[in-house]
Amino acid sequence: MRRRTLFAVIAAGLTVGVMLGVTSERWAPPTAPAALSIFDGEPTDEDRWTSTNVAANSILATRRIATLGDTEVFAVRSTVDLWSGMTHPEGVLCVSARSPQLMFFSTGCVSETVFREYGLRGVLAAYGQPSGLPTWRTERLISVVWSPAGEVTVTDLTDEVVLSPEELYSDEERAAGLDIPFIDTLRFTGADPDISRFVAESVSLAELGPGEIGRSSGSGVTTTSYLSVHAGATADAERSVCLTVRFNDELLPPVCDSLATFRESGITLQLVDEGVTVFARPREGVGFDVSARGTG
Amino acid sequence: MSENPAASDELSALADGELRRIAYGRGHADAAGGVTREAAAEELARRTPPPVAPPPAAPHSSSSAGSAGSPIGPGSSIDDELADDELPPPFWTRARLVGAAVLVASIAVGAAVGVGVDRVADALAPESLTVFDRPPSEIEIAALDGADQFGLGFGSAAAGIELRHLATVDEVDVFAQLVPADYGTPRSDVGDQVCLLAMAPDASFVSPPCVPRAVFERQGIGGQLSEMDTSGTYPLADNLRSLSIVWGPRGGAEVALSVAERSAP
Numbered sequence: 001m002r003r004r005t006l007f008a009v010i011a012a013g014l015t016v017g018v019m020l021g022v023t024s025e026r027w028a029p030p031t032a033p034a035a036l037s038i039f040d041g042e043p044t045d046e047d048r049w050t051s052t053n054v055a056a057n058s059i060l061a062t063r064r065i066a067t068l069g070d071t072e073v074f075a076v077r078s079t080v081d082l083w084s085g086m087t088h089p090e091g092v093l094c095v096s097a098r099s100p101q102l103m104f105f106s107t108g109c110v111s112e113t114v115f116r117e118y119g120l121r122g123v124l125a126a127y128g129q130p131s132g133l134p135t136w137r138t139e140r141l142i143s144v145v146w147s148p149a150g151e152v153t154v155t156d157l158t159d160e161v162v163l164s165p166e167e168l169y170s171d172e173e174r175a176a177g178l179d180i181p182f183i184d185t186l187r188f189t190g191a192d193p194d195i196s197r198f199v200a201e202s203v204s205l206a207e208l209g210p211g212e213i214g215r216s217s218g219s220g221v222t223t224t225s226y227l228s229v230h231a232g233a234t235a236d237a238e239r240s241v242c243l244t245v246r247f248n249d250e251l252l253p254p255v256c257d258s259l260a261t262f263r264e265s266g267i268t269l270q271l272v273d274e275g276v277t278v279f280a281r282p283r284e285g286v287g288f289d290v291s292a293r294g295t296g
Numbered sequence: 297m298s299e300n301p302a303a304s305d306e307l308s309a310l311a312d313g314e315l316r317r318i319a320y321g322r323g324h325a326d327a328a329g330g331v332t333r334e335a336a337a338e339e340l341a342r343r344t345p346p347p348v349a350p351p352p353a354a355p356h357s358s359s360s361a362g363s364a365g366s367p368i369g370p371g372s373s374i375d376d377e378l379a380d381d382e383l384p385p386p387f388w389t390r391a392r393l394v395g396a397a398v399l400v401a402s403i404a405v406g407a408a409v410g411v412g413v414d415r416v417a418d419a420l421a422p423e424s425l426t427v428f429d430r431p432p433s434e435i436e437i438a439a440l441d442g443a444d445q446f447g448l449g450f451g452s453a454a455a456g457i458e459l460r461h462l463a464t465v466d467e468v469d470v471f472a473q474l475v476p477a478d479y480g481t482p483r484s485d486v487g488d489q490v491c492l493l494a495m496a497p498d499a500s501f502v503s504p505p506c507v508p509r510a511v512f513e514r515q516g517i518g519g520q521l522s523e524m525d526t527s528g529t530y531p532l533a534d535n536l537r538s539l540s541i542v543w544g545p546r547g548g549a550e551v552a553l554s555v556a557e558r559s560a561p
Contacts (some may be wrong), residue, residue, distance in 0.1 A: 009398050012402070013399045014403075017410060021415050022410040023414075086502055113540070113554070121518045137482075156510075161508050168477070168485055184482060
């Protein structure tokens with residue numbers, strides 16, 4: 001073979017090879033979804049996972065794919081996206097988890113077609129719910145990579161990613177109560193002009209608010225609650241928090257307490273004559289209790 | 297079967313090679329002193345014994361049997377001559393075999409280099425979040441206002457939210473959002489977050505969950521942007537779109553469109 005021909009053959013081969021190599025991800029057939037073979041056969045007791053958010057018959061199959069400390073991670077085949085609640089009759093794949101005392105949110109789900117090519121990458125975030133309501137403080141953060149070939153990588157990123165309250169709020173912000181969601185909300189809701197004048201006449205000009213933090217109605221009662229933060233008399237004095245309630249159509253005088261007390265137990269306004277208790281509590285939210293109504 | 301005795305003698309005197317040159321050579325209609333192509337061919341045919349079928353191999357015949365005694369066995373001189381000189385040359389000549397091997401090897405080496413280049417290119421692709429380094433376009437500013445107005449994704453540039461366009465598929469614009477930790481209440485205790493948002497005329501999409509920026513920088517974000525059925529009727533519309541997206545931590549977004557196949561109730 002002549003040298004010139006040999007070089008031409010080599011050049012042609014290299015060109016074709018490089019083009020094939022560079023575009024291999026595009027033309028290569030989807031890999032066999034080895035990962036999905038875990039759904040073959042009968043599940044064991046350890047594979048069973050149930051959701052409190054979607055109908056049981058939406059869950060087609062579950063398998064435990066990893067454990068991380070006391071957290072079990074499950075692959076879920078479902079007709080409902082466990083994150084969004086959107087229905088997908090053709091079926092989607094998701095990852096969820098469970099752990100004692102924690103409430104986990106599932107990853108977003110992907111279609112089987114997407115899974116065959118890219119697998120699933122997601123985040124599992126867990127919150128505590130000591131009193132039945134989530135605290136919205138991230139107690140655990142786990143990243144999940146589930147490859148089409150079946151490899152599962154779960155990594156606890158809690159310590160690396162989750163910020164402590166001290167990191168999240170400066171001392172000044174904590175002193176202003178901004179680490180309390182109800183008060184932080186006031187930065188966005190702004191002040192109601194009519195309520196502002198009313199509160200200013202009764203207490204003082206508010207530092208934050210008064211802004212609406214909730215409406216409740218039922219049993220012939222309608223309440224609208226407003227919260228405001230007021231600076232102390234001196235620069236060192238602690239701030240106070242006031243709850244102003246519009247009870248049906250009547251605007252009631254503000255009830256105030258120290259920021260420390262509000263942080264601990266919230267504010268409660270008792271309408272003895274009406275048998276109604278209106279409350280705004282950092283952990284439980286805002287609402288009213290009419291259990292004493294008509295019994296007094 | 298030459299009728300000329302002199303020519304017959306001459307034919308007999310010629311070597312096989314010379315006869316082949318006369319019989320099959322180019323440009324010599326009558327060469328070598330009156331020996332014609334036909335006569336040379338006939339003489340060659342006469343000298344060449346007819347092919348004989350090889351005897352069946354003995355069950356335990358030694359490998360040297362053919363070369364030792366059989367005139368037509370593999371390795372015999374006649375066989376070699378037939379293969380080398382008289383039968384048409386095989387397609388896979390040595391040169392072609394070498395060429396094919398070089399070609400295959402070149403393709404293999406090239407493919408390996410190509411895959412490597414692809415991997416290196418992926419690894420060296422700019423970090424996906426650099427999309428937020430450039431100023432927002434007018435379309436992106438309008439989209440952020442729209443998100444704020446219609447409660448889609450996260451709105452309000454005043455709150456420090458950034459929005460950038462990633463792709464357009466089937467008239468659906470896909471955007472990335474970078475949401476600061478202090479947006480919303482309570483603040484995000486996982487820091488800044490990377491989110492996805494899809495917007496289209498007369499359609500709304502549900503976004504996949506946001507991921508903390510720290511997680512995005514490790515593994516990117518992926519998920520589905522599912523069109524919501526806003527018809528208010530049942531059964532659900534059968535042409536709802538779903539965008540599958542994979543983005544980051546490096547390079548651009550890969551977005552694929554599918555139409556949901558809703559089963560009848």
